[in-house]
Amino acid sequence: MHISTTLRHRRQRLAELIDFPVILWSGSSNSRNFPANTFPFRPSSHFLYFAGIPLQNAAIRLESGKLQLFIDDPHPNSALWHGETPTREEIAAKIGADDARAIAELEHYLENAATIPVQDAATWTQQSQLLDRWLLPQQPPQGNDLELAKAIVSLRLTHDAAALLELRKAASVSVEAHKIGIAATATAKREAEIRAAMEAVIIGHNMTTAYTSIVTVHGEVLHNNHYHHSLQPGDLLLADVGAETETGWAADITRTWPVSGKFSSTQRDIYDIVLAAHDACIEKIAPGVEYGDIHLLAATVIAEGLVDLGILQGKPEDLVKMDLHALFFPHGIGHLLGLDVHDMEDLGDLAGYEEGRKRSDRFGLSYLRLNRPLRPGMLVTIEPGFYQVPGILNDPKIRDQYQYLVNWERLEQFADVRGIRIEDDVLVTETGSEVLTAALPNQASAIEELAMQAKI
Amino acid sequence: MHISTTLRHRRQRLAELIDFPVILWSGSSNSRNFPANTFPFRPSSHFLYFAGIPLQNAAIRLESGKLQLFIDDPHPNSALWHGETPTREEIAAKIGADDARAIAELEHYLENAATIPVQDAATWTQQSQLLDRWLLPQQPPQGNDLELAKAIVSLRLTHDAAALLELRKAASVSVEAHKIGIAATATAKREAEIRAAMEAVIIGHNMTTAYTSIVTVHGEVLHNNHYHHSLQPGDLLLADVGAETETGWAADITRTWPVSGKFSSTQRDIYDIVLAAHDACIEKIAPGVEYGDIHLLAATVIAEGLVDLGILQGKPEDLVKMDLHALFFPHGIGHLLGLDVHDMEDLGDLAGYEEGRKRSDRFGLSYLRLNRPLRPGMLVTIEPGFYQVPGILNDPKIRDQYQYLVNWERLEQFADVRGIRIEDDVLVTETGSEVLTAALPNQASAIEELAMQAKI
Incomplete structure (x- = not known):
């Protein structure tokens, strides 16, 4: 079975449980002893569950079973240092996204969105700023964030x-x-x-x-x-x-x-x-x-x-x-x-x-x-x-x-x-x-x- | 040569270069996918240079060649999960500290202190709050922080x-x-x-x-x-x-x-x-x-x-x-x-x-x-x-x-x-x-x- 089929199934099941939009961030890497020397990147597990692949500095928006991907295309210089990396459209096709946009456009799609804070501080700070409420990883979720967390738990408790x-x-x-x-x-x-x-x-x-x-x-x-x-x-x-x-x-x-x-x-x-x-x-x-x-x-x-x-x-x-x-x-x-x-x-x-x-x-x-x-x-x-x-x-x-x-x-x-x-x-x-x-x-x-x- | 001799020599050389107190934080570990699952701890290199050993959630204060260590004693439950860990006094003796105190006491020793921001967000936020100025790891140092950075560079450029x-x-x-x-x-x-x-x-x-x-x-x-x-x-x-x-x-x-x-x-x-x-x-x-x-x-x-x-x-x-x-x-x-x-x-x-x-x-x-x-x-x-x-x-x-x-x-x-x-x-x-x-x-x-x- 193609990965996009699994992912579509997972988000359809989520849509049966909640009726508000959801944004999940993948997170970013943590610096070790200086900015360019980072720990290995590990995406948020909730993001991975619905996006399937480890994308850095990305977000997905889920609503009524639809998937929007927010990620920037690789920087033109990136090929020199990191090799050819897939474009936004290629990633979107792979995971079966219905729509794909630059990360900056996320700010137009925030209304009523629930989320779960990611572990790295750069990302939960960004989540807090964009959604205009404090989202601390160690703080219990509230309101729709809590409903989202419960819905995700009910999906992830048993494995497909x-x-x-x-x-x-x-x-x-x-x-x-x-x-x-x-x-x-x-x-x-x-x-x-x-x-x-x-x-x-x-x-x-x-x-x-x-x-x-x-x-x-x-x-x-x-x-x-x-x-x-x-x-x-x-x-x-x-x-x-x-x-x-x-x-x-x-x-x-x-x-x-x-x-x-x-x-x-x-x-x-x-x-x-x-x-x-x-x-x-x-x-x-x-x-x-x-x-x-x-x-x-x-x-x-x-x-x-x-x-x-x-x-x-x-x-x-x-x-x-x-x-x-x-x-x-x-x-x-x-x-x-x-x-x-x-x-x-x-x-x-x-x-x-x-x-x-x-x-x-x-x-x-x-x-x-x-x-x-x-x-x-x-x-x-x-x-x-x-x-x-x-x-x-x-x-x-x-x-x-x-x-x-x-x-x-x-x-x-x-x-x-x-x-x-x-x-x-x-x-x-x-x-x-x-x-x-x-x-x-x-x-x-x-x-x-x-x-x-x-x-x- | 005992490590404390090397460390004393390093801080005496620092004291020849600057005439204000310095506080260096070791940093804390970053969470990976959930709080208890962390990336390996890597202390700040500037801390390591003067403290010699990888201590988590610690700070040292250097002034006129003297070393004050700030670290908490292990939690009583800590022995169950992490084994016997050295006490504050044992660590202080090992690195040749002149004085050793709980981390909470650091707030009484902040005056005029210069520092260098650590990479992890929990620590540089704490540094910023305590010293009452923004200390972002990617921002060029200013004032005494810049003087400190230059002094440390001049020491660390050549190896003892x-x-x-x-x-x-x-x-x-x-x-x-x-x-x-x-x-x-x-x-x-x-x-x-x-x-x-x-x-x-x-x-x-x-x-x-x-x-x-x-x-x-x-x-x-x-x-x-x-x-x-x-x-x-x-x-x-x-x-x-x-x-x-x-x-x-x-x-x-x-x-x-x-x-x-x-x-x-x-x-x-x-x-x-x-x-x-x-x-x-x-x-x-x-x-x-x-x-x-x-x-x-x-x-x-x-x-x-x-x-x-x-x-x-x-x-x-x-x-x-x-x-x-x-x-x-x-x-x-x-x-x-x-x-x-x-x-x-x-x-x-x-x-x-x-x-x-x-x-x-x-x-x-x-x-x-x-x-x-x-x-x-x-x-x-x-x-x-x-x-x-x-x-x-x-x-x-x-x-x-x-x-x-x-x-x-x-x-x-x-x-x-x-x-x-x-x-x-x-x-x-x-x-x-x-x-x-x-x-x-x-x-x-x-x-x-x-x-x-x-x-x-």
């Missing part, structure tokens, strides 16, 4: 065939990156080398990383963006790395593997608990199921496993109610995935939370990013984990509060398990689910095999 | 021992990246794969690219940031890739090599002309020499070579005066290199152009980024090139204007030479120069040997 094609590509390249990463461990001396091997797969497919990679032997630091640690034989390496296609669709995979190629018995015990939680959650995914219940299922399986190992003491269900699982699994079971790795998180919880629901302030639930009944076409991550976070486990208040529920001496025997996470991308289907990242093994023995093959 | 240590590291890793890139050509099918192999070397050393890599079989597009072309046996591949160390110091290298491992005779003819220009320029580099004359030397050697090949007709010196070289070499011979790949270009031409000099509007000179007499400790690039840019060579006005000076039929025989550039990083020494990137071969036969070794 064109989106799934891209999401599968991102998943497939990310799977390959993880396989190469595991293999690279045999010779790598530092975390940075594993990261390099993995990101090279992504770059080599002309994709980008969808987010800053986590590649670390300190998996207990949840957002660890350092790569300087050396790899020691007893370490587990946690890699959370995902690709993004040229048109912006993301994957998000985590694997944890032993640097030596072989889990210790304590590492394997915990790994198998995390995997059991992972498998139970995926098993349960189906239309109508509450994602919040999936989270609680993971919490319960982890609590059960830790009781079995003698680390926790009590009935798993009771322990979960008291947030005991969150001592070791302090984040949510996953999130929406699409054009953004945390899909539509620029809209706060508007996408993640069903209307009328709010985040819990319970320690064990406050980080849950998705709280909706699942529907066919939704893509979510399932990413249970186990972490020994010093900031949590060494907190005297926590140790005091839970002194009879945690066997701290027993826990000390698992000191070689700092952080484990297993994350896959799961599509909700009509009858259940499909794991888009299933080509990447996650059983402990299969992971060991991948690691050991590289050693031969 | 600590800077050179970092610059040599960046050069060495970039050399390795190019060697791997040449070797990767044997099996690669697309430009993206060469880029991946080269950037993996940089990432693997826990460095970043100093600028968006150019890796293309269309070298005639000067700022080509696409990587989707397939590699054909007759193609030349042009790679302009450089590393940046963790504390921000850059390298900038270009090599051009044959995809097949063997230059065609026409490719080799042109390659040898570009290399002759490159070698002649480096040969001439010494204290006191005008960089503008180096540019003209490159232009003359290229014009001579093209006359010898029968592509240009006339006396080389006359052809250069008429900008004939610029038909094929439409950019400058190079630029300053340091913390920025175009060092201090955030200050416009304040660093590149000696006081009182302005850019020429001549076609053959307008892109010259550096126009100063050379001094020991300056690091510059030397990067002559030859390009067949359709936008220039197919321009009817240009073809008409130069119809008797270019042998267009002869030129057609060189159709397999779309773009060649050879770029090295050259330090001006007391007696001449030292090529920091000399470990990477540039002779045609040596390049072929590197490429052919990989094929075996």
